[in-house]
Structures are given as C-alpha cells and as structure tokens.
Amino acid sequence: MKRVVITGIGVYSCIGNNKEEARDGLYNGKCGIGIDPRRTEYGYRSPLTGIVPKPDLKGALNRRQRICLPEEGEYAYMATEEALKDAGVDMDYLEKNETGILYGNDSSSKAVIESHEICVEKKDTTLLGSGAIFQSMNSTVTMNLSTIYRLRGINMTISAACASGSHTIGLGAMFIRLGLQDMIVCGGAQETSYLSMASFDGLSAFSIRTDDPKKASRPFDKGRDGLIPSGGAATIILEEYEHAVKRGVHIYAEVAGYGFSSNGVHISQPSDEGSALAMIRALEDARMQPSDIDYINAHATSTVIGDTYEAMAINRIFGREKTPVSSTKGMTGHECWMSGASEIVYTLLMMQDSFIAPNINLEEPDEISKNLNIIAKTLDRKLDICLSNSFGFGGTNSALILKKL
Amino acid sequence: MNRKEIIEIVNKFLIEDIEVDPQALKEEAFLKENLGIDSLDFVDIVVVVEQNFGFKIKPEEMSKVKTLSQFYDYIEGKLKAS
Numbered sequence: 001m002k003r004v005v006i007t008g009i010g011v012y013s014c015i016g017n018n019k020e021e022a023r024d025g026l027y028n029g030k031c032g033i034g035i036d037p038r039r040t041e042y043g044y045r046s047p048l049t050g051i052v053p054k055p056d057l058k059g060a061l062n063r064r065q066r067i068c069l070p071e072e073g074e075y076a077y078m079a080t081e082e083a084l085k086d087a088g089v090d091m092d093y094l095e096k097n098e099t100g101i102l103y104g105n106d107s108s109s110k111a112v113i114e115s116h117e118i119c120v121e122k123k124d125t126t127l128l129g130s131g132a133i134f135q136s137m138n139s140t141v142t143m144n145l146s147t148i149y150r151l152r153g154i155n156m157t158i159s160a161a162c163a164s165g166s167h168t169i170g171l172g173a174m175f176i177r178l179g180l181q182d183m184i185v186c187g188g189a190q191e192t193s194y195l196s197m198a199s200f201d202g203l204s205a206f207s208i209r210t211d212d213p214k215k216a217s218r219p220f221d222k223g224r225d226g227l228i229p230s231g232g233a234a235t236i237i238l239e240e241y242e243h244a245v246k247r248g249v250h251i252y253a254e255v256a257g258y259g260f261s262s263n264g265v266h267i268s269q270p271s272d273e274g275s276a277l278a279m280i281r282a283l284e285d286a287r288m289q290p291s292d293i294d295y296i297n298a299h300a301t302s303t304v305i306g307d308t309y310e311a312m313a314i315n316r317i318f319g320r321e322k323t324p325v326s327s328t329k330g331m332t333g334h335e336c337w338m339s340g341a342s343e344i345v346y347t348l349l350m351m352q353d354s355f356i357a358p359n360i361n362l363e364e365p366d367e368i369s370k371n372l373n374i375i376a377k378t379l380d381r382k383l384d385i386c387l388s389n390s391f392g393f394g395g396t397n398s399a400l401i402l403k404k405l
Numbered sequence: 406m407n408r409k410e411i412i413e414i415v416n417k418f419l420i421e422d423i424e425v426d427p428q429a430l431k432e433e434a435f436l437k438e439n440l441g442i443d444s445l446d447f448v449d450i451v452v453v454v455e456q457n458f459g460f461k462i463k464p465e466e467m468s469k470v471k472t473l474s475q476f477y478d479y480i481e482g483k484l485k486a487s
Contacts, residue, residue, distance in 0.1 A: 063424040064445065126464075127455055130448035 004173040005405065006252040007244050008087025008237030010079035011345045013338075014050035014230050015331050018082055023349040026357035027378055031214040031331050033228050038194040039201070046206035048216050050230025050333040052192045061148065068134035069144050070108045072189035075233035075338075076141045077148065080185060083235035084149070088249045089183075091150070100153030100181045102172045103141045103235075104164025104188035106337040109196040111135035141189045141233075153181050159337075161392025162299075164188050165234065166340025169400055170258030172238045182243045188341035190231030197229045203268070205303060217334075218361040219300035219327035220307050220369035227301040230333030234342035252348045256385070256403040257286025263395025270306050270391050275299075275313035278397035282387060283317075286401045290318045293401070294381070295356055297347045297388040300327035301334045304366070310389065311368040322373040324381070330360035340390035340398060351383045351404055406458075411480050415473075418453045432474040440473070454480070460487060 009019055014032025016022030025032070032050050039047040055074045057066050060081075069077065084090070089099075115132045119125060134140060139157040146155045154175055158168045165188020172184040200206070207226040209216035218224040244251055259281030263274035283290065296314060300307045307327075314325060328346050329335075335342050350357055355378055362376040383404070390398045419425040425440050436442045442450070451462045460483050470479050 067449070124461065126448070126461070127452050129452045130445040 001177045002179055003241035004176045004255040005239055005241050005244050006236055006255065006348065007239045007249045008083040008089065009252060009345045009348055010082030010086060010235040011232070011342055012052070012055070012075045012078040013232035013234070013332060013335065013342055014052050017053065017078070019345065019349060022346065023353060025331065026328065026346055026349060027355055029331060029358045029360045029378060031360060033213045033217060033230070033333050035210060035213055036194055042194055042198065044198060044201045045204060046201055046208045048207055048210060048213055048228045049192060050228065050335065052232045065148055067131035070111055070135040070140055070191065071193055072105060072108065072191040072231065072233060073141050073144045075231070076103065076145060076187065076189040076235065079187060079233040079235040080145055083237050087237040087239070088247065089237065094149050094151065097182065098153045099151050100175065100184040101142050101146050101151050101155050102158055102168040102184055102186050103145065104158050104160065104168045104337050104341060105138055105141045106159040106161055106164050107191060107196060108136050108138060108140050109191060110193045113195050145185065151185065154184065160396045161394055162334070162336050163340050163390040163392035163396045163398040164337040165342065166344070166388065166390035166398035166400055167260065168341065169236055169238065169255060169344060170260060170398055173255040173258055176238055176240050182240045184238045185235060186238050186341065187233060187235035188338035189233040190336045190338035192231035200229060207302065215361050217302045217330045219298065219302045219329050219359055220311065220365050220372070220374055221362045222364045222366045224302045224304065224307070227303050228333035230335045231338055232335060232342070233338055234345045236341060236344055251405055253351060253402040253404050255400065257282040257288065257401035259285060259399040261397045263397070265395060268393055270309040271395060272309045272312040272316070274395055274397050275310055275389065275391055276316050278399040279313065279317055279387065279389065282399035282401050286403070288385065288401065290321050290323065292385050293318065293323050293387050294383045295350070295386045296323055296325045297343050297386060298325050298327040299389040299391045301329055306391070308366065308368050310391070311372055315368070315371045319371060324356055324375050324379070325372050326356055326359035326375045328357050343388050343390070344400060344402070347386045347388050347402060351386060351402065354382045355380050356383070406484055408477060408481055411477055414457050415477060415480065418457060422453050423449065430473065432472070434473045435471055436473065436476065458484060
C-alpha cells in the first residue's frame with residue numbers, strides 16, 4: 001500500500017478568505033457569524049449565518065467558466081487556486097500529469113429556484129440561459145473545476161450530507177493507496193445563499209440567539225439552542241508520498257487513517273455507536289491507540305442531540321486519555337457539506353503552528369460533555385497526530401487521522 | 406427601432422454579456438468562426454434578445470444566420486414583422 005500525504009491546502013470561509021486569515025481567526029477565536037436580513041424577509045425562523053463574501057472572479061475566469069459556477073463553485077475555485085499554488089502545482093503540471101478530483105457537495109439551490117421562477121413567469125425553458133443546468137447539479141463543483149483545471153483523473157462529487165468533505169479525503173486516500181492516482185484535489189463546498197437553507201431552518205434546528213450572533217454557536221455548552229448554517233469551501237491536495245518527496249514540496253501531514261460507518265437508524269438523529277465505530281476504524285486503519293491522538297477536532301455543531309452523542313462516543317474511546325477536544329464551529333458555524341474538509345484544513349493549520357483552536361462560547365458544558373477535556377481557550381501545544389470527526393444526516397459518519405511526518 | 410439602434414444594442418450585449426472582442430465586431434464577421442460564439446453562447450443570446458427586443462428567437466431560424474450582418478438583418482426583420 002502506498003502512503004498518502006497532504007501537500008496543499010486552501011480555504012475560503014467566514015473566518016478567513018485564505019489559510020493565513022483562517023489561521024489567525026482560529027488562533028484568536030474569531031467568530032464569522034452574523035445576521036442576513038433577507039432570511040427574515042423570506043420567512044426564516046433564524047437569520048443567523050456565517051458571513052462569506054462573494055469572490056470577484058472577473059479577470060480570473062472567462063465568461064463561460066464564470067457563467068457555469070454557482071456560489072459554492074466560486075468558493076471552491078478560490079480555495080482550490082490557493083491549494084494548488086500551495087502544493088506547487090500549475091497548469092503546466094496539470095497538463096502533463098493525470099490529476100483527479102473528489103469534492104464534497106450536497107446541494108445547489110439558487111440556480112434551481114431561479115430557474116423555477118423564470119419558468120413560472122415566462123413559461124419557456126429556453127429563457128433559462130446556458131449556465132443554469134451546470135450550476136444546479138450536485139456535481140457542479142467537480143464538473144466546473146475539472147474543466148477549469150483540465151483534470152483527467154478520477155472526477156466525481158461525493159454527497160454525504162455534513163460528512164461529504166471528510167469522505168472525499170478518505171476515499172481519495174484509498175485511490176492513492178491503491179496506486180490508482182498520484183494526486184487528487186479533495187475538498188468540500190457549501191452554498192450560503194438565503195435560498196439554500198430554508199428547509200433546514202424549517203426543522204427549527206438553528207439558533208435564534210439573534211441578540212448576540214457571535215455567542216450563538218456554542219458547541220458542548222449547556223446554553224446552546226441550535227446550530228448556525230455557514231459555508232464557503234476548503235481544498236486539500238492529496239498526494240502519494242514518494243511522488244511528493246520527488247517533487248520536493250512541503251508535506252503538511254500524512255492521512256494516516258480513515259474510518260467510516262453508517263448508523264442505519266434515524267434520518268436526522270446521530271448515534272454514539274455509529275460515531276464511535278468510525279473513530280475506532282480510523283484508529284485501526286492508522287494502527288494507533290487512543291493514547292496516540294494529541295487532539296480531536298469534534299464535529300459538534302451546537303445542537304443538544306448531536307453534541308451529546310458525539311461526547312458519549314468520544315468519552316467511550318478517549319475518556320481515559322482525556323484527549324484535548326474542541327469544535328471550531330463556535331467560530332465558523334456549521335459549514336455543512338464543506339465542514340469535513342474545512343476542519344481538516346483548520347486542524348492542519350493548528351498542527352503547523354502548534355496550537356489548539358478554542359471551543360469558543362463554552363461557559364458550562366452539559367452533563368455528558370463535562371467528562372471531556374474541551375479546550376475553551378486557545379492552547380499552545382505541539383500536535384503530531386490529530387483526529388477529525390464528521391457526521392451527517394442519514395447517519396453517515398467519517399473520521400480521519402492526520403499524522404505529522 | 407432603426408438599424409443603427411439595433412446594431413448598437415446587439416454590439417453592446419455581445420461585448421458586455423457574451424464578452425466578444427469589440428475589435429472583431431465587423432458586419433462580415435462569422436458568428437462562430439470569427440466571434441467565437443458557440444452553441445452554449447447561442448442559448449444565452451436567446452435570453453438577451455428576448456430581454457432587449459421582446460421577441461423569442463426560434464432555433465430553426467437562427468441556423469440560417471451565419472454572419473453578424475445577417476444577425477442584424479434577422480432582428481430588423483422580426484421587429485418590422487411584429
């Protein structure tokens with residue numbers, strides 16, 4: 001089996017539009033959550049969201065490329081530009097070397113809704129324009145990025161709810177381990193338009209702490225009242241170890257373990273057993289013990305049920321070790337389809353600069369979470385091996401272990 | 406609307422919406438070969454013509470339109486007939 005390493009990262013999020021900004025945001029406990037007034041007008045119960053600026057791509061991409069990109073595709077382009085540059089990969093490299101793409105995305109609402117509105121008004125599909133179809137498919141990010149970067153390797157979107165981004169890295173690592181690809185662009189993207197989250201808001205799953213948006217996302221805290229939707233994109237360049245050494249590029253970490261599981265029970269409720277199984281399988285895959293893990297980047301989204309089940313699962317496996325845990329979602333909100341990828345980027349930034357980002361807004365942990373070693377304030381700490389959890393609707397679970405070389 | 410006004414509107418949306426090189430906008434220019442307008446661009450031209458001139462291009466009629474001059478003629482003819 002070949003070894004898999006990460007040689008480039010890029011991020012476009014509400015706490016930073018590149019990895020340097022995101023690193024500072026993480027270290028300083030910056031919160032990127034605010035209020036979107038259009039949500040209230042539209043009928044949302046909660047107007048809270050991660051605030052992500054629209055990238056200006058005129059000049060960077062031609063008209064055909066821009067017209068086919070939905071907002072999450074624009075975010076993904078920004079993150080991928082940064083990640084490829086970080087990995088020392090240019091168009092000349094991509095022309096000469098087969099490179100794949102596996103990206104997480106699970107919705108593309110705006111183009112679908114706008115097309116519907118045009119059809120209702122005009123009663124004519126030929127007035128939808130040429131970009132609508134390419135913007136509205138779930139695979140929009142991979143179809144766009146693969147043509148922009150002329151990628152000729154594995155090319156598909158992974159849709160696995162809020163674990164999408166994490167599974168792309170696990171699956172990408174499998175392709176490379178088997179010797180099928182030398183390099184794969186992995187990641188996750190999440191739209192942030194008010195058109196994208198109405199049905200999720202309808203579940204009353206979002207926080208309504210509108211008087212203080214920066215305190216609204218409170219993973220593991222007793223006073224939490226729901227998650228905050230957020231988005232952007234994060235890209236991770238996976239590469240075969242010998243290939244990376246030969247190119248002489250910086251290696252952030254090795255993808256040492258990937259564990260997956262499916263709860264097979266409830267469509268929206270998580271499971272401590274399923275979550276634990278993903279973590280156990282990641283440890284087995286990495287041939288590691290719980291004591292080897294220096295830090296756990298929790299999935300914890302700031303919902304009572306999600307945080308509780310994850311805390312139970314972490315406690316079952318890492319309770320004796322008192323492994324440091326934090327959820328970055330107090331700062332970022334829940335980046336949904338992107339989160340599994342962005343949290344790998346966040347974890348790598350922590351590993352690189354030797355710190356644990358704070359689980360902000362933790363004032364009093366709940367009864368289960370108080371058993372965990374949750375890091376509420378930024379902690380300077382050398383990190384060699386870290387685990388990141390991602391869980392999604394439908395009971396899909398993913399856990400990844402990163403190891404510094 | 407006279408031909409001069411039609412030319413102004415068409416050239417404006419070809420430059421701004423379709424991003425055609427302004428230097429290439431010559432009456433004898435072929436839409437595909439000289440202006441680089443492909444099949445997907447034609448889908449967007451249907452939309453901008455409807456927005457600017459208020460009528461719907463029929464694909465079978467457009468298949469006979471090869472040059473920019475013929476495109477101006479086509480729009481002029483449709484406007485006169487309406």
